[in-house]
Structures are given as C-alpha cells and as structure tokens.
Amino acid sequence: MSPTKTMASRTVCDWPVLTRYDQDHLRRIALPLGGIGTGTISLGGRGNLQDWEIMNRPAKGFTPRNTFFALYAKAEDQPAVTRVLEGVLDELELDGAHGSTVPNHGLPRFRTCSFEAAYPFGQAVLDDKDVPVSVRLGGFNPLVPGDSDISGIPAAVLRFELTNKTDRTVKASVCGSLENFIGSDGNSGAPNHNRNVFRHQPGVGNDPGVRGMYMYSDGVDPLAEQYGTICLATTEPDVSYSEAWQGWAIKHGWGERLTNFWRMFSETGRLVTNDDRSEQAPVASLAASVELDPYATRTLTFLITWHFPNRQSWDILIKPKVPQANTSCCGGGICVCEPVERVGNYYTTRYSDAWDAAVVTAERLEELEGATIQFVKTFMDTDVPPVVQEAALYNISTLRSQTCFRIEDGHFLGWEGSNAHDGSCHGSATHVWNYESATGFLFGDLARNMRDAEFRYGVTEEGLLNHRLMLPLHRAQEFGVAAADGQCGTIMRLYREWRLSGDDEFLRELWPAAVRALSFCWQEGGWDADQDGVAEGCQHVTYDIEFHGPNPLSGIWYLGALRAMNEMAAYLGEDTLADMCRELFNYGSRWMDENLFNGEYYEQEIRPFDPQLIAPGLQTGEGAVNQQEPEVQLGSGCLTDQLIAQMVAALIGLGDLVDPEHVQRTLQSIRKYNYRADTYEAFNHMRSFVMNDEPSLVICSYPKGDKPAFPFPYYSEAMNGMEYAAAVHMLLVDMTEEGLQVIRDIRSRYDGRKRNPFNEQECGYHYVRSMASWGAILAWTGFQYDGVRHTMTFKSAAERTRWFWSNGSAWGSFEQSPEDEGTVIKLTVMRGMLTLNKLGIKGLGHVDYPASKRLSAGESIADKLVRPI
Incomplete structure (x- = not known):
C-alpha cells in the first residue's frame, strides 16, 4: 500500500475511518450519498458536492451552478473570513479554454485538505492558517444490512464539525446554496418557473425541528422524468435564508447574483430574504449560525433530500x-x-415529497446514524x-x-x-x-x-x-x-x-x-x-x-x-x-x-x-x-x-x-x-x-x-x-x-x-x-448459514479471532478463543432476529440447541467446543 494512502482502524471522531487519503490522492474521490434505489449525490475528495444523480438516471460530471457550502467565521476583534467549504482545486482542474471548468472556481477555498472514509461515511478535513476554525465536513446516508427501507432513504446527510483554533470567541455560519435545477438532469430538460420556499416543521420539547428550503416547479411537466422536488434543510435553530439570489434590474449575466450573495454573506454571515420570481432556476441559500467559545467544537447538520417519481423503463x-x-x-x-x-420509484411511495423525506429523516437521524455506525464499526472491528x-x-x-x-x-x-x-x-x-x-x-x-x-x-x-x-x-x-x-x-x-x-x-x-x-x-x-x-x-x-x-x-x-x-x-x-x-x-x-x-x-x-x-x-x-x-x-x-x-x-x-x-x-x-x-x-x-x-x-x-x-x-x-x-x-x-x-x-x-x-x-x-x-x-x-435447518458455521482460527457475519436479514459478530481443552465461541446478534439449532466451527464440531435458540438484537450465546481426545 502506498504510504500516501494508509489504513486505520479507529479515529477519535465518532465516525469510523478505514482509509485515509492525503491531498495528492483526492482528485478522483466521489463517495455516493443516497439510498438504495434513490440515486445519489457524491461527496468529492475536496469536500465538494458533485455528480448530482437524483433524477432517475446517471449524471456523471453534473454539478448545478452556484451550488456549494460556505463558511463565515469572525473571531472577536478580528476581521471576518469567508471560504467555500472545499479544499483547493487540483492542478488538473485548472485548465480549460476559458480557465478552470470547475463550478465556482473563483471562490476562496481552504489551503489544506485530506479525506477519510469508511463507507458510507466520508469526511473532508479542511484547514487554513488564515481561518480561525478548522472544519471536518462529513457526509453519510443510512446503511443497515437487513433493512432495505432504512438503507433506501433519498437523503444525503452532511455534518459540519467546526473547531475554534483560537483563544477568542468566534461567530460562525455555514451556508448551503443550491440552484433549483428541477427539470434538468444534466443531460436533457430545463428548469421552468421553478420556485423555492422556506418551511419550518417544529419539533417536540427541546427539539428545534427542521427548517429548510423546499424546491418545486410550476412549469416542468409533472409526467417528466426530471419532475419532482428537492429540499435543503437543517436541524439547527438559528437560521437565515434567501429564496433566490438577488440580481440587477438589467440582467447582464456578469455574475452579479454570485457577487451579491458573496458580499451579503461575507458581511455578517447571515442572509436576507429575497424571492426573485423572474428566475427560472432560482438559487436558494440556507445559513445556520453558531457562536464558538475558545477551542470549542460544534457540529451543524444539514440534509439534502429529493423526490422524483417518474422513473422510465429501460429506454430501448x-x-x-x-x-x-x-x-x-x-x-x-x-x-x-x-x-x-x-x-416509477419505490422510494417515492414512502414519502409524499422531498420535504416529507427531510422531516422524517431528521426525526430519526440519531437512530439512523447510530445503526449505521454500529454496522460499520462491527464490520471493521x-x-x-x-x-x-x-x-x-x-x-x-x-x-x-x-x-x-x-x-x-x-x-x-x-x-x-x-x-x-x-x-x-x-x-x-x-x-x-x-x-x-x-x-x-x-x-x-x-x-x-x-x-x-x-x-x-x-x-x-x-x-x-x-x-x-x-x-x-x-x-x-x-x-x-x-x-x-x-x-x-x-x-x-x-x-x-x-x-x-x-x-x-x-x-x-x-x-x-x-x-x-x-x-x-x-x-x-x-x-x-x-x-x-x-x-x-x-x-x-x-x-x-x-x-x-x-x-x-x-x-x-x-x-x-x-x-x-x-x-x-x-x-x-x-x-x-x-x-x-x-x-x-x-x-x-x-x-x-x-x-x-x-x-x-x-x-x-x-x-x-x-x-x-x-x-x-x-x-x-x-x-x-x-x-x-x-x-x-x-x-x-x-x-x-x-x-x-x-x-x-x-x-x-x-x-x-x-x-x-x-x-x-x-x-x-x-x-x-x-x-x-x-x-x-x-x-x-x-x-x-x-x-x-x-x-x-x-x-x-x-x-x-x-x-x-x-x-x-x-x-x-x-x-x-x-x-x-x-x-x-x-x-x-x-x-x-x-x-x-x-x-x-x-x-x-x-x-x-x-x-x-x-x-x-x-x-x-x-x-x-x-x-x-x-x-x-x-x-x-468461512461463514455459512442454513436458514432451513438453522445452522451456522465458521472456519477455525489458530488464535483468538473476531469476525463479522450477515445472512441477509440479521448480522452481528462471532468470536472464537482456542484453548488447550477446546475452543470458546460467542455469537452476538447486533440487529435482526436469528434462529439457531446448531453453531459450530468446521473441523472442530458444533453445539446443538434442540429447543432452538432465538436471538434478538443485542443478545449473545456462548459455548465451548471441547477438543476431541
């Protein structure tokens, strides 16, 4: 393995890490975020979002214009800084007939970046000597073996972990901007009278609920493959937003909307409501603001969800x-x-629209994230x-x-x-x-x-x-x-x-x-x-x-x-x-x-x-x-x-x-x-x-x-x-x-x-x-499971060993510890339900359970295989 790409079994973060990529190995990384059968948005190695493949077909290379996350950070008594939450462009991304072809290539970015992953978790680690906070930008979607519904949510969950590097209080905002591109899948179609509206779903008790920009279209054909809804949401309570970037009365197309947005966000880290209905594909922005004590860390959560019901058959x-x-x-x-x-799409029968998907996912996010972490950590450990x-x-x-x-x-x-x-x-x-x-x-x-x-x-x-x-x-x-x-x-x-x-x-x-x-x-x-x-x-x-x-x-x-x-x-x-x-x-x-x-x-x-x-x-x-x-x-x-x-x-x-x-x-x-x-x-x-x-x-x-x-x-x-x-x-x-x-x-x-x-x-x-x-x-x-006869076997190991197992409906861990007189075995079910009549190791024998053992999530069974004399 190249020394620039190393393996690791753990990290201090809650999310597991299996592979680390340094700044020279980020160019091709694109980790798909999305559920089974829903399409994906990919988290690039620089922290960028690319390949927006959510409209029923692939869309490699498609990134909607003016779509990115940005950071505002102002340390006490210091000037404010604003950065796109991405690492610098790779040298191969700089060339083009008119300069770089990367969307929003002219915006300032973080000087250093690395990437850590244990699918479905990906993390872009960003730092810059001129920015008072470091950022760990994490993306994932729920993935739990044996549960295709949990693993089939049309969502990309983004976490922005901000760490104050200074001894001063820092006011910070993370802002997501997303062009309403409904109607265009990156290959065909076009937006038509698209609209963005701010929504708030209150939570229960201390739960702040969900706030976000709901995106729809008044002009795209409801039967079109590219017809549907998108949502950019956050679970943070202190938000500001803009339904559309503001332009000029006379539209020259000289980048005035991006200029206006960047100036507004860079001044205070907050947005002013604006709804420009003259735009066919208005850009919505949603900002969440926090205050960081010296050396403190805060995590802000955003969700991007989607709902496009009109999948077509094989097209030939x-x-x-x-x-x-x-x-x-x-x-x-x-x-x-x-x-x-x-x-059609199965996932669109489970949610009424993208806002519904965002609200339902946010309400269960702690559970969904925990189950996904449990799977990946069990698998890695x-x-x-x-x-x-x-x-x-x-x-x-x-x-x-x-x-x-x-x-x-x-x-x-x-x-x-x-x-x-x-x-x-x-x-x-x-x-x-x-x-x-x-x-x-x-x-x-x-x-x-x-x-x-x-x-x-x-x-x-x-x-x-x-x-x-x-x-x-x-x-x-x-x-x-x-x-x-x-x-x-x-x-x-x-x-x-x-x-x-x-x-x-x-x-x-x-x-x-x-x-x-x-x-x-x-x-x-x-x-x-x-x-x-x-x-x-x-x-x-x-x-x-x-x-x-x-x-x-x-x-x-x-x-x-x-x-x-x-x-x-x-x-x-x-x-x-x-x-x-x-x-x-x-x-x-x-x-x-x-x-x-x-x-x-x-x-x-x-x-x-x-x-x-x-x-x-x-x-x-x-x-x-x-x-x-x-x-x-x-x-x-x-x-x-x-x-x-x-x-x-x-x-x-x-x-x-x-x-x-x-x-x-x-x-x-x-x-x-x-x-x-x-x-x-x-x-x-x-x-x-x-x-x-x-x-x-x-x-x-x-x-x-x-x-x-x-x-x-x-x-x-x-x-x-x-x-x-x-x-x-x-x-x-x-x-x-x-x-x-x-x-x-x-x-x-x-x-x-x-x-x-x-x-x-x-x-x-x-x-x-x-x-x-x-x-x-x-x-x-050596894992084998027979659900007809309810038997499970593994191969033998010469020393104490722990393995992951999954039979398509339940999963967990298996441990064996060889001793002089035999082998101690322990089977744990992490999720699902398992029925066992026999558990054994090939070549060493098995344990019979005449009454059948039924194990639920969190339950274990331990026995000892006595070595033949």
Whole structure:
C-alpha cells in the first residue's frame, strides 16, 4: 500500500475511518450519498458536492451552478473570513479554454485538505492558517444490512464539525446554496418557473425541528422524468435564508447574483430574504449560525433530500438479430427506439415529497446514524485485513448508485453499470449479476425480490430465462435470449436465497419456473440435449458471444444448477427429479475432469455447429460465423473466471462441483499464467481498465502457445469482477497470500488519485460484478448459514479471532478463543432476529440447541467446543 494512502482502524471522531487519503490522492474521490434505489449525490475528495444523480438516471460530471457550502467565521476583534467549504482545486482542474471548468472556481477555498472514509461515511478535513476554525465536513446516508427501507432513504446527510483554533470567541455560519435545477438532469430538460420556499416543521420539547428550503416547479411537466422536488434543510435553530439570489434590474449575466450573495454573506454571515420570481432556476441559500467559545467544537447538520417519481423503463427494446444481421448494440440485438413507459420509484411511495423525506429523516437521524455506525464499526472491528474490508465495504456503494433501482411495485432491478448519462447494458443481466454476493448476504429481501422478477416474469413457458428483463415487467420476456451461464447461475442464486432465508413459501412459489428453467437445458438443440450432464451446445455467456462445445465457464455453472436443483427437489419431496439431477451431475462432473482438465487448468473443446440445429433463444448473432472452425472461442486458454461457479457453490454450501485437487491446480495456474506485473508489453485490442505499471490478472492467457487467431473478445482485458472471483476462490483454498495480493492490486488502482475508490468500472461506472468482493469476507471467515435447518458455521482460527457475519436479514459478530481443552465461541446478534439449532466451527464440531435458540438484537450465546481426545 502506498504510504500516501494508509489504513486505520479507529479515529477519535465518532465516525469510523478505514482509509485515509492525503491531498495528492483526492482528485478522483466521489463517495455516493443516497439510498438504495434513490440515486445519489457524491461527496468529492475536496469536500465538494458533485455528480448530482437524483433524477432517475446517471449524471456523471453534473454539478448545478452556484451550488456549494460556505463558511463565515469572525473571531472577536478580528476581521471576518469567508471560504467555500472545499479544499483547493487540483492542478488538473485548472485548465480549460476559458480557465478552470470547475463550478465556482473563483471562490476562496481552504489551503489544506485530506479525506477519510469508511463507507458510507466520508469526511473532508479542511484547514487554513488564515481561518480561525478548522472544519471536518462529513457526509453519510443510512446503511443497515437487513433493512432495505432504512438503507433506501433519498437523503444525503452532511455534518459540519467546526473547531475554534483560537483563544477568542468566534461567530460562525455555514451556508448551503443550491440552484433549483428541477427539470434538468444534466443531460436533457430545463428548469421552468421553478420556485423555492422556506418551511419550518417544529419539533417536540427541546427539539428545534427542521427548517429548510423546499424546491418545486410550476412549469416542468409533472409526467417528466426530471419532475419532482428537492429540499435543503437543517436541524439547527438559528437560521437565515434567501429564496433566490438577488440580481440587477438589467440582467447582464456578469455574475452579479454570485457577487451579491458573496458580499451579503461575507458581511455578517447571515442572509436576507429575497424571492426573485423572474428566475427560472432560482438559487436558494440556507445559513445556520453558531457562536464558538475558545477551542470549542460544534457540529451543524444539514440534509439534502429529493423526490422524483417518474422513473422510465429501460429506454430501448432490443430484438435478437437474425443470423444475417450485421449491426449490433447493447449486448446483442438491434436497438429499436420505442416510447418509454413509466415504472416509477419505490422510494417515492414512502414519502409524499422531498420535504416529507427531510422531516422524517431528521426525526430519526440519531437512530439512523447510530445503526449505521454500529454496522460499520462491527464490520471493521474484526480480524480481517483492511484491504479486504475496503474492497467489500466500498463496493456496496454500487447498490446506491443509478446502476440499481426499485420500481414502484418494489421490485429491485439493475443495469450492469452506468454510463455518464444513462444505464449501461440493461435488464438485470443474469450472467453479470451471477458474480456479486453482496446483495444476497446483506439485503436478502432485495435478492429474493430479484429472483421473483426473474422466475415469475422472466421465464417463458418453454423455460427460457430472459437474461435481460424488459420493463415494465409485463414485457419481461421480450428480449428472447437466454445466457447459459446466467440461467444456470440464477438457479444457484434461487437456492442461495431460499437457504439463507429458510422461506419455503418463496421456494414453492417459484419452483415450477425453476423446473422449467432447468428442463430448458435439455431441449432439442439446447445446451445438454442428450441429457448427460455436459453442456455441449451453443452457449451464450457473459463475454457477449457463444461458446460452441464443452467449456469450464458455463459447464461448471450447469453442474452447479444441477446440484442446486438436486437439493431443492429432494427437500420438496420430488425424488425422481432429485435423483435425475444427481445422476446428471455425477456424470457431468466426472466427464469435465476427465476431458477438459489438461493437467494445469480446464479448457474448452471447440466443436463445429450447424445453425439450423440450434434451438431458438440461444444466440444473439454476435458470435462465430465459421461453422466448422468457430471463431471468438476460448479454446486452450486459461480463463481467470473459469471456476466462478465452483467458487459460488463453495460460498453457498453446495460443495465440490469438480475435483478439488484440479481446482487447486487451476487456481495456481491462473496465478502463474494470468498475472501481469504491468502492461508495458501487453497487447489489448479492447478496453483498458489497467494501464502502465499497474498489476492485474488478465482475463485469459494462452500459455501453450496455441492462441486462436480470433479469441473471444475480452480475453486481453483485466476486469475487477473476474479478478475478485479468482481472489475469493484462492482464499477459500488456503492460497491466502495469492488471494490477498490480487485484492491489493485491484484496490491500488482505485487510490483516489487515478480512480475513484467508490466506483469500480467495467462496462460502465459502478459495475455490478465488482460486488463479488463481498465474497472475500465470506471466504476469510468461512461463514455459512442454513436458514432451513438453522445452522451456522465458521472456519477455525489458530488464535483468538473476531469476525463479522450477515445472512441477509440479521448480522452481528462471532468470536472464537482456542484453548488447550477446546475452543470458546460467542455469537452476538447486533440487529435482526436469528434462529439457531446448531453453531459450530468446521473441523472442530458444533453445539446443538434442540429447543432452538432465538436471538434478538443485542443478545449473545456462548459455548465451548471441547477438543476431541
């Protein structure tokens, strides 16, 4: 780890800190603040607010004009000073055709700045020798595993901790200014007769209540995607405000409004009410004032909330191409412009408008903040390497980005990633979402919600699971193509969600569709038409092409689906299906090891194909055209994510899908052949997510020297999600240092200077596949939970150890203390409800609770595993 970016486990502040970034590593930091499915505003490394992505779509680079927080500070008998509450601009932000392009670049800022983070907490630490107070600007939003409503609040909470550095009394004000940009999302639309009004919701007793500027529009179409409300509020009692910055009677556009505001605020730190209704996008300002005794510290709280109800459906209809088509778009198909349909937002059904969201959030803020601190501190206060914690925790931010959303009926859906102004690759793509493990283990209701959308709406009568769901969900089956890896992996995820929740009704409702989805593999011209447990047919995969012939990627996913269906069918009493799945699995697993394992890793057996014999819905038309010698194949290559299904199976308790000795050798080969210390001599004809001296695992290598003339398209790239999958698997098989190094390499690339630590990229920003990093927590601790049988297990540790656990609905800590005669164990539930029949350590045994232990938040259970004589 670079010495300029260090890890820390604690700070004297109430908020936890995992990573600290110095002033040279702030350029790319943008920590998303907002709830799951609501959009976000990002807290930049300098303390600036950027990327206002609250209007139903991404908006990278969008910052409304005249939007910032400023400080007024006057020490007794000293001149007043005014500063924007941001650090100085980075040198790369200074250049432009007309000077710096940063909004409000000409305003004075703090000379020094650093950034501290433990997602969702971010803090910009500001200081200046000419300012009598130092400032710690903190931003967060509630994030509590197992509670998607608390974690889905449309709010950014900002704390301004002011510390008087002098021996004099200081009068200070913090002022937030926000342009009412309703109607414009940074890409399209425009404000139209927007209005700002001051509101006050009194509190109870000594509670000062909420005061703030409520923003709405009288002119924007109420059905527009950009229509809604915004609120800038504070819980401070001493406030002043202005509904609109004052201009001149003759509007020259020479910055007079900013000049007038800055002069007014700099004189007294207070604002004068002004309502200029001639402005289409008036700027509202809200100031909170305090008096600081010598060396005293005070914290002022602001909230920014929003409410934009008109989310639209995926904005394209993709029709699978005919074989003769020569155009392509969006992962397979011809883009046909279609009128979009409103699908709405779940969060806007919970609040009447942005003011309601501000009031409700403010009333519960102490509770919400406390629960979030408890989660992050519990997560950090464990014996897990900080870089593993960082990779897992910081990628949860993807759930809050515009990559993910909840439509009005509550269904949770997502793109693969986000472009600058729209989603990237629509449809909750099954093959990409296969990799991530954060949703299932942190927000089980959302994971079950996704499975409901897929199996209830996305599976046809023939069993084709559309690997991209269309919206609204009554159109879910219009895409018409299944991905072999995606369909089989989604069956495994159905098993995961059922096993973690123990919800039999959930399983039974979706079971008929799951049976159809498995049977789809066996159709004539399908993936396993001869029903021998080997996927040999035309297999569309996550690399956006079709593999022809048996291969480890989709082949092992198929084995995992067979094992999952075997387990679920046996539980439901469908013995014939259970036995059939087990028989196919046994044969297919043996065949894979005997025919595809080359002594070092698994490879593909490329087979010719006849397009007339391929079943409908198995290809997009982007793959091979040479029927006898198919192009864009894997062949003898060593694929970094060839064992992804085996890794997932290990995490969810499905056991070995192929020979464990072959798995170990394969992972060693991946490390040996796919590792690149740098890219100086590397050829890459596609996208570059790794450059120059950055180390990585390339997606595919050809160590035997027989690389096809045209391998599959992304073979020369390095993708974070694939790297995490390999790293997690290495941790699972005790290749600890190798797995850690892969994770270190990834996170060194997201150091704040080169890339944003809270935005891992692949095909778009905030890419879903990087949430595979949560699997490193599961692998490190060995955590497994079976909600059907109510058993929980961890792996053994050689010394006293404390770990975090979460099963999607409850979470807490687990401690084990090895002693001469046995191991003392203690399980604590921090939040949620947990039922236990067995608690144990793999290899050491378990404790039985015949009467079942039911643990609520704050309750613990302690026992001792006696070491066998």
